[in-house]
Amino acid sequence: MDLQTIAIHSGYEKDSQRTMAVPIYMSTAYEFRDVEHAANLFSLKELGNIYTRLNNPTTDVFEKRFAELEGGEAALATASGMSSIFYAIANSAEAGDNIICARQLYGGSLTLSGHTLKRFGIESRFFNVKKPQEIEALIDDKTKIIFFESLTNPSIDVADIEAITAIAHKHGILTIVDNTVATPVLCRPFEFGADISVHSTSKYTTGQGLAIGGILVERKGLVNKLKSNPRYPQFNEPDSSYHGLVYCDVPLPPFTLRARLSLLRDIGAVSSPFNSWLFIQGLETLSLRMKEHSVNALKLAEFLESHPKVNKVNYPGLKSNSNYEYAQKYFDDGASSGLLSFEVNSLEEATKIVDATQLYSLVVNIGDSKSIITHPASTTHQQLNEVELDACGVPAGLIRISCGLESIKDLIADIKQALEV
Numbered sequence: 001m002d003l004q005t006i007a008i009h010s011g012y013e014k015d016s017q018r019t020m021a022v023p024i025y026m027s028t029a030y031e032f033r034d035v036e037h038a039a040n041l042f043s044l045k046e047l048g049n050i051y052t053r054l055n056n057p058t059t060d061v062f063e064k065r066f067a068e069l070e071g072g073e074a075a076l077a078t079a080s081g082m083s084s085i086f087y088a089i090a091n092s093a094e095a096g097d098n099i100i101c102a103r104q105l106y107g108g109s110l111t112l113s114g115h116t117l118k119r120f121g122i123e124s125r126f127f128n129v130k131k132p133q134e135i136e137a138l139i140d141d142k143t144k145i146i147f148f149e150s151l152t153n154p155s156i157d158v159a160d161i162e163a164i165t166a167i168a169h170k171h172g173i174l175t176i177v178d179n180t181v182a183t184p185v186l187c188r189p190f191e192f193g194a195d196i197s198v199h200s201t202s203k204y205t206t207g208q209g210l211a212i213g214g215i216l217v218e219r220k221g222l223v224n225k226l227k228s229n230p231r232y233p234q235f236n237e238p239d240s241s242y243h244g245l246v247y248c249d250v251p252l253p254p255f256t257l258r259a260r261l262s263l264l265r266d267i268g269a270v271s272s273p274f275n276s277w278l279f280i281q282g283l284e285t286l287s288l289r290m291k292e293h294s295v296n297a298l299k300l301a302e303f304l305e306s307h308p309k310v311n312k313v314n315y316p317g318l319k320s321n322s323n324y325e326y327a328q329k330y331f332d333d334g335a336s337s338g339l340l341s342f343e344v345n346s347l348e349e350a351t352k353i354v355d356a357t358q359l360y361s362l363v364v365n366i367g368d369s370k371s372i373i374t375h376p377a378s379t380t381h382q383q384l385n386e387v388e389l390d391a392c393g394v395p396a397g398l399i400r401i402s403c404g405l406e407s408i409k410d411l412i413a414d415i416k417q418a419l420e421v
């Protein structure tokens with residue numbers, strides 16, 4: 001089936017009411033038929049609902065639909081994009097291990113890897129996403145994952161996914177790709193060798209800035225990479241916290257199973273059924289919206305490129321952009337999503353331009369139908385010093401735009417007047 005059909009139908013089997021819309025199951029818990037039924041559910045002899053911290057019928061539709069869109073085997077919805085990233089990492093690594101991360105990451109992922117994980121005893125080592133050849137020297141026996149974004153926020157680079165995943169496969173290491181900005185409509189990282197994808201569904205999936213959520217997706221056949229792999233004893237030895245279960249020995253996708261049974265159970269950053277329902281609505285139009293976001297962003301980028309006050313425009317859909325070839329290779333029809341950034345001379349100039357826009361909202365979000373303007377150096381990346389800012393591609397004069405679905409004529413007119421103030 002085509003993506004647009006999957007996005008509308010997949011994962012939903014109508015219940016006795018035959019509702020066309022997926023129902024919102026607002027229920028904390030589910031009644032067992034009898035004690036044997038309860039015991040069977042807990043021991044995984046039978047699969048079914050137990051408690052909404054572990055699973056929920058509305059969330060289940062969202063997970064199945066998203067997994068199929070991404071070309072994966074199974075998915076786990078979470079309370080936010082950050083919790084899906086944390087679960088993906090915590091499912092792979094523990095105290096004493098290290099992870100290898102791209103330097104060009106979303107600000108929250110940078111503070112998670114550079115600071116919070118350190119407090120949990122997990123070391124993060126960084127590489128330039130434009131130089132995958134830096135990765136190999138960082139790998140040792142304790143390396144558990146390579147983590148990067150397919151389309152980076154806010155530096156707007158496109159990762160050479162095949163080059164990175166080839167290095168990871170050579171060493172039997174898992175790759176985790178944050179595919180938030182590209183979405184499965186434009187890019188499906190599993191087709192290029194990735195193992196796990198994570199998303200902030202707070203962005204394009206909801207599409208109108210309605211809710212916070214995240215999702216983690218496992219590729220098909222990941223069990224073969226995990227089984228007997230000495231890097232990942234947690235998938236090959238009995239889990240004493242879950243009746244001695246060996247995750248690679250049960251016929252269920254092991255990565256999401258362990259994330260659900262241990263991390264979701266014990267940490268509980270679960271998607272609310274109402275939010276899952278909102279994300280299901282968002283998926284129905286995701287493919288139409290991503291095409292339109294990409295068309296608008298390209299036109300805006302072309303305008304900015306021609307403006308004398310703009311030193312540089314970062315948008316992979318521009319032929320002049322150093323990421324253009326990768327955008328053509330990894331994104332459907334080279335469509336490059338709605339995120340672009342441009343550089344002006346100084347922090348002062350950037351501030352003036354941002355304040356002068358009227359149609360763009362000054363918000364730290366992306367992926368809304370309403371256009372958004374941000375100044376990363378004073379907001380999302382405020383914790384970083386000037387050297388760190390430059391290293392992750394965020395100079396002080398950088399302005400980021402999440403191009404929405406308004407008329408492109410109006411969007412260009414507003415940015416034009418702001419540049420001329």
Ligand code: PLP
Pocket residue numbers: 080081082083106108149153178180181199200201202212213214365366
């Ligand atoms: N990943 C990327 C690429 C993001 O842009 C964001 C948020 O902006 C996140 C992850 C975190 O997502 P959330 O805000 O849903 O926790």
